[in-house]
Amino acid sequence: MANVIRFNRRWILLLGATAGFLLVCVLYRLNRKAAPPAPPLPIRDTPSYWPTPLEQAVCRPKIYVYKAPETFQVSKRVQEERCHESNYNSEIILHNQLTNASSPIYKHYVTENPEEATFFFIPFFGACYLYNCWAENGWRWDERCNVDTKYVDPMMDMVINELPYWNRTNGRNHIMIHPMDKTFTYYENHARFQPAVFLKTVGDKREKWMQRHRYGRDIVIPSATRVIHHMQVDPLSYLNHDGQPKSGKRDIFVLFQGCCPDVKPEDEYSNGIRSLMFQYFSHYPGYEIGQVIADLEYIQKLGRAKYGLSPMGWTLDTTRIWEFMAFGVVPVVIADGIIEPFEYDVDWDSFIVRVRRDQVHRLDEILRGIDDEAYEYKRKKLWEYGRRVGLEKDAWHFIVRELCRMENIKAPVNLGLGY
Numbered sequence: 001m002a003n004v005i006r007f008n009r010r011w012i013l014l015l016g017a018t019a020g021f022l023l024v025c026v027l028y029r030l031n032r033k034a035a036p037p038a039p040p041l042p043i044r045d046t047p048s049y050w051p052t053p054l055e056q057a058v059c060r061p062k063i064y065v066y067k068a069p070e071t072f073q074v075s076k077r078v079q080e081e082r083c084h085e086s087n088y089n090s091e092i093i094l095h096n097q098l099t100n101a102s103s104p105i106y107k108h109y110v111t112e113n114p115e116e117a118t119f120f121f122i123p124f125f126g127a128c129y130l131y132n133c134w135a136e137n138g139w140r141w142d143e144r145c146n147v148d149t150k151y152v153d154p155m156m157d158m159v160i161n162e163l164p165y166w167n168r169t170n171g172r173n174h175i176m177i178h179p180m181d182k183t184f185t186y187y188e189n190h191a192r193f194q195p196a197v198f199l200k201t202v203g204d205k206r207e208k209w210m211q212r213h214r215y216g217r218d219i220v221i222p223s224a225t226r227v228i229h230h231m232q233v234d235p236l237s238y239l240n241h242d243g244q245p246k247s248g249k250r251d252i253f254v255l256f257q258g259c260c261p262d263v264k265p266e267d268e269y270s271n272g273i274r275s276l277m278f279q280y281f282s283h284y285p286g287y288e289i290g291q292v293i294a295d296l297e298y299i300q301k302l303g304r305a306k307y308g309l310s311p312m313g314w315t316l317d318t319t320r321i322w323e324f325m326a327f328g329v330v331p332v333v334i335a336d337g338i339i340e341p342f343e344y345d346v347d348w349d350s351f352i353v354r355v356r357r358d359q360v361h362r363l364d365e366i367l368r369g370i371d372d373e374a375y376e377y378k379r380k381k382l383w384e385y386g387r388r389v390g391l392e393k394d395a396w397h398f399i400v401r402e403l404c405r406m407e408n409i410k411a412p413v414n415l416g417l418g419y
């Protein structure tokens, strides 16, 4: 009898405790429900926030473009035929925008009168000179075709000796482009042009390549890409004006078509990152990971992908990111230490996902953990804003912002772009 009573009392106590616990839970939830959701913050005045609208320029300098004679300049034919396909073609694309009298960039910034110029652009196409040299010599990358004596020297002789502007500032307001992996180090006589500002496609904070990045004197710019700049595919043939696929939805979760399936985890190439992509992620559902495929097939996939992998290769940047961005594919950047183009003005983290090397093995978990709302935020920022950074869009406006700061010119002006 005593046993039964004790048993009952124990049950009653247990039930009571459970009921109490449930009550606390319910009250807690009710209490949370009662608290209103936080509203988005209002916009007071744009100068208090970052990033600045692109049209609100730091200054509007005038740029004079030197004209190099045909005697040493890379021929128009080589520029337009051979180098058009090259991923290093940013030097010619940006030059063409400066010299095309009907381009908006020309109208905004170019002057034909060097006396009124703030900056001087040297039409140096060293990457095209070497690309053509390599193509003509069976792609032997150590071939130089006398680039120093036949190209660097005549170019710099012209700039330094024919007009007085280089000497007036010892070249510091002169600009030239070095769009290849090893930047200016291809040229033995690079000391001659060191005082100039360099525009380069590789931005790298690692100790290993420190001598290739001149802090405060180099501006990182976008790369040229095969699909957008060589084939000149218009993403709007595949996407609606809001950046969503005409085909309906983005049904490829993760896309990567590129090098190299044989990478080992301990390799220098891609710091081993691509080994996980080819050996593991290529088997995951929703992942399209493989080597380079036919252009048209790739372009169609760009129009269907949600995320695009941008892992480092030999350098931290990959040209494919510019194709992803043009097609509204949210880039997943795996490149610790990268300096992205125009970091002072472009809010990269609003439209990319960064995954560190020591987290790449968790890639799927990380991407699946991004909910629809967070994804849509990035996708929209990319489409409305990030996409404009490309060479074919607003790159010059961003370059100019950095030039203004380098020369410490603060003369804000509205460019009237409407964004």
Ligand SMILES: *[C@@H]1O[C@H](CO)[C@@H](O)[C@H](O)[C@H]1NC(C)=O
Pocket (backbone or CB within 6 Å): 096, 100, 101, 102, 103, 104
């Ligand atoms: C010059 O710029 C205009 C306007 O952007 C463009 O339509 C035209 O194709 C350009 N011309 C050349 C030769 O690039």
Ligand SMILES: *[C@@H]1O[C@H](CO)[C@@H](O)[C@H](O)[C@H]1NC(C)=O
Pocket (backbone or CB within 6 Å): 160, 161, 162, 163, 164, 167
């Ligand atoms: C600029 O300075 C160099 C070195 O002193 C000189 O050789 C050159 O003639 C000068 N250029 C001009 C246009 O005077």
